Amino acid sequence: MGIIKQELFSEKLLSANTRNKAERVILTIAIVSFICHLAIIGLVQWDIIDINKDAGLLKSPISAIYTPFSFILIYEVYLLIYYLPQSITIYITKQYEIILLIMMRRLFKDLSNLKISSDWFSIPYDLQFTYDILTSLLIFTLIYFFYSQSRRKYSHTKTDEIEWAGTTRYKKIKIMIASWLVPIVFILGIYSLVNWLLEVMFTFETSGNSFKNINNVFFEHFFTILVIVDVLLLLVSFFYTDKFHLIARNSGFIISTILIRLSFTVEGLMNNILVFVAVLFGLLILMIYNKFEEAAES
Numbered sequence: 588m589g590i591i592k593q594e595l596f597s598e599k600l601l602s603a604n605t606r607n608k609a610e611r612v613i614l615t616i617a618i619v620s621f622i623c624h625l626a627i628i629g630l631v632q633w634d635i636i637d638i639n640k641d642a643g644l645l646k647s648p649i650s651a652i653y654t655p656f657s658f659i660l661i662y663e664v665y666l667l668i669y670y671l672p673q674s675i676t677i678y679i680t681k682q683y684e685i686i687l688l689i690m691m692r693r694l695f696k697d698l699s700n701l702k703i704s705s706d707w708f709s710i711p712y713d714l715q716f717t718y719d720i721l722t723s724l725l726i727f728t729l730i731y732f733f734y735s736q737s738r739r740k741y742s743h744t745k746t747d748e749i750e751w752a753g754t755t756r757y758k759k760i761k762i763m764i765a766s767w768l769v770p771i772v773f774i775l776g777i778y779s780l781v782n783w784l785l786e787v788m789f790t791f792e793t794s795g796n797s798f799k800n801i802n803n804v805f806f807e808h809f810f811t812i813l814v815i816v817d818v819l820l821l822l823v824s825f826f827y828t829d830k831f832h833l834i835a836r837n838s839g840f841i842i843s844t845i846l847i848r849l850s851f852t853v854e855g856l857m858n859n860i861l862v863f864v865a866v867l868f869g870l871l872i873l874m875i876y877n878k879f880e881e882a883a884e885s
Contacts, residue, residue, distance in 0.1 A: 600769045601669055601762065613662045617655035624651040649698045656692040661776070663688060664809065668768045671816075672761040676737035676873065679840050682813065683733065683866050686847050687726045689806060690862065694719050715855060722859040729866045736873045739880075757827050764816060772809065779805035810848040817841045832879035839872030 599605065628648055667681035697716045821837050828834070846865035850858050 600766050601672065606665070606669055609665055610662060613658050613665075617658035620658060621651055621655040624654040647698070650696050652695040653692055656688065656695065660685060660688050660692065660806075664772060665769070668765050668772065671765040671768070672758055674737075675820075675837065675840070676733075679843070679869060680730065680734055680737060682810075682844060682847065683726070683730050683869065685806070686850070686862055686866075687723060687730065690719055690723050690726070690859075694723065718856050718859045722863055725863055726866050729863075729870050733866070733870045733873060736870065736877055739877050757824065760823055761820065764819070768812070768816065771812065775808055775812070776805055779808065807848070807851040810844065810851065814841065814844050814848055817844055832876055836872055836876040840869060843869035843872070 625648055628651055663681060663685050667678060667685065670677040670681060694716065697712060697719065817837075818841060821834070821841060824834070824837060843865045846861055846868065850861035850865065853861065
């Protein structure tokens with residue numbers, strides 16, 4: 588009975604129908620939130636409501652794009668969990684897509700702080716914007732190559748996983764973990780939002796500072812959870828395979844996720860470097876893994 592309930596629970600949260608419904612709901616919320624954010628910016632600029640105009644998300648209508656992007660990121664988080672039972676490489680690709688979207692979302696916020704002048708490279712905001720836009724292009728390119736590598740198939744494999752004797756059991760474990768990740772991430776999202784709103788309310792006089800680390804809200808803790816999940820899946824995989832290159836690949840993906848998590852603890856250029864190195868490392872690990880697969884097939 589418990590197994591049946593677990594399967595129904597998983598099917599309810601991770602079905603294609605649920606995914607489609609989540610997409611429609613989140614996109615609707617994203618559009619409404621964009622309009623609301625624009626309205627608030629207009630009311631602040633016209634002095635109808637009294638909020639610090641220098642707050643990072645209230646300076647310009649351009650910064651309003653930050654809000655719908657946040658909801659799009661929520662959908663990407665759900666897709667990451669959705670694909671976890673199906674494919675490890677797609678699951679990792681989604682991690683990279685999320686960190687890229689976080690960086691691009693930060694670009695929209697920073698656009699309102701740009702100062703176009705001949706001193707571009709001496710102004711911190713302008714310099715950070717340059718770092719972010721270049722890093723975004725590089726990461727987007729790396730994701731393309733990662734996706735291309737993950738699509739490579741070999742005659743002795745059915746999916747991107749080795750055809751283990753215990754593949755079915757392993758997949759059921761991944762489905763169970765993914766299904767429980769959904770409510771955990773939902774609760775984490777609510778907690779992060781409430782915690783941030785309270786911080787903004789209690790630091791009203793310095794509300795500009797309240798937006799400083801808004802990019803870290805939720806995702807810093809989310810990637811901590813992903814590290815735990817990745818390590819758990821790696822340990823479970825030892826029951827079903829002793830393939831060295833597969834274990835090395837999955838271990839490398841964990842290191843990549845840890846580097847992304849560490850990027851939330853630093854600012855400036857170091858943040859960009861950690862994100863770039865994380866994605867590059869994941870790509871190189873996958874490329875080497877594919878070389879092992881090619882050798883096994885020859």
